[in-house]
Amino acid sequence: MDNVKRLQIEFTAWEAIPDGGGLADGIDAIICPGRLSDCLKKAVTRTNAAILAVRNAGEPNPFREWTDDQIAGEILRKVWEKRGRCQKCGGQRYHTRLSGYKCFTCDR
Numbered sequence: 632m633d634n635v636k637r638l639q640i641e642f643t644a645w646e647a648i649p650d651g652g653g654l655a656d657g658i659d660a661i662i663c664p665g666r667l668s669d670c671l672k673k674a675v676t677r678t679n680a681a682i683l684a685v686r687n688a689g690e691p692n693p694f695r696e697w698t699d700d701q702i703a704g705e706i707l708r709k710v711w712e713k714r715g716r717c718q719k720c721g722g723q724r725y726h727t728r729l730s731g732y733k734c735f736t737c738d739r
C-alpha cells in the first residue's frame with residue numbers, strides 16, 4: 632500500500648469517529664449510506680492539505696522537492712514515532728478509538 636493511501640485511511644478513521652465518540656459513531660459510519668464515503672472525501676482533502684502544508688513550509692525546507700508519497704511517508708513516520716512500536720514484534724502500530732493501539736503486523 633502506498634503512503635498516501637495509508638495517510639488517507641488514518642484520516643478516514645479520524646473523521647468517522649470524532650474525539651469523544653465511540654462504538655456508535657463507528658457503526659453509524661458503516662451502516663449509514665454515504666457517511667463513510669463522506670468521511671473518505673474529507674480524509675482525501677485533509678491528506679492533500681497536509682502534504683501541501685509540509686511541502687510549502689518555510690525554509691529551510693528539505694521536503695520541497697519530495698514526491699507526495701515521500702512526504703506522506705514522513706508524516707506517517709512522525710505519527711508512528713509518537714505512537715510507539717508493538718511490544719511483541721516491534722512493528723508499526725495504528726490507533727483505533729474502539730480498541731486502542733493495534734499492530735499492523737500481528738494485529739495485537
Ligand SMILES: [Zn+2]
Nearest residue numbers: 717720734737
Ligand atoms: Zn506486532
